[in-house]
Amino acid sequence: MQVSRQSATETLNEIASFRPALKSILDAFAPLLEARDALAQEVMADLKNRQITLPACQASRLSLGVSLLSDQDLPDLGDSYAKVAQALVPQLEKIPALSQLPTPLAQVFQALSVEEQKTLCEAVCTNSPKLLTELATKYQLDTLVLNLAASFVVSTLLRGLCKASFEADQEKPWDTNNIWQKGYCPVCGSYPVLAWLDKPVIDERNTYLHEGGGRKHLYCGICGSDWRFLRLACPACGVSQSRQIEILTEETNTHGEALDWCTKCKSYCPTVDMRERINIPHLDAQALGMLHLELIAWEKKLKPLRASFWNTFA
Ligand SMILES: [Zn+2]
Ligand SMILES: [Zn+2]
Incomplete structure (x- = not known):
């Protein structure tokens, strides 16, 4: 099946169809x-x-x-x-x-x-x-x-x-050999507004080359860069101890959406698992579309890794 990358409007419309209250x-x-x-x-x-x-x-x-x-x-x-x-x-x-x-x-x-x-x-x-x-x-x-x-x-x-x-869809210098290990952006230094887990990669020319997906990437809402990051580490503390990261999500119909939050520093980052979506969502639109989970995070007195316009003036 051909996977397409959505525009901001397509992602927002899709999220509004899951969650009419945010429309x-x-x-x-x-x-x-x-x-x-x-x-x-x-x-x-x-x-x-x-x-x-x-x-x-x-x-x-x-x-x-x-x-x-x-x-x-x-x-x-x-x-x-x-x-x-x-x-x-x-x-x-x-x-x-x-x-x-x-x-x-x-x-x-x-x-x-x-x-x-x-x-x-x-x-x-x-x-x-x-x-x-x-x-x-x-x-x-x-x-x-x-x-x-x-x-x-x-x-x-x-x-x-x-x-x-940088050329789109080519490996970026900071991802080569996983040289960049930080939770902030390798280009502009901002903390991410969203994390995403990738889809499986299937190389049709070589059936032995098959990556299962689920690798974590962080996305910078300022310069638009993304970079690979350890799945169970906190972008703010930089360390990963067992059970340090908890996941906050809805019980049903999650559409791959969750908030990862750190029990040590209480920061959170919205996360989308692309394996649970047919098309690739627009990342800024996806981050905006997770307001419902951010509200729960706010009630739990957690703080966003990176303040955005919707959680600054809400
Ligand atoms: Zn950046
Ligand atoms: Zn932390």
């Missing part, structure tokens, strides 16, 4: 996720034309757990910040927290200096809204509001940059 919120975010995907493609094409890519990955740095961007500046993205912001703003303004701001977002992103662009990127990748305090004051914005808008703009740019730098 209105999923529908509300579909245009924003679609706009980000389309814009990341445009950024990719633009950067490829200008031959702008990320610096090359070095195995020695990866083996020490140093993310590609942790101590390196982004290449100069020129007017891409303003272009992306301009195109995303109409969608961003549909989020209640981002409508009717004292300074319109398009104006803020248009005015950013190169230093301010770097600050925005660092704040988003390290999940440190406090870095934006000065900038937020300058534009009379709430720090968390600026951080939310920045996370969409920066994530669109970084996704475009990653697409321009």
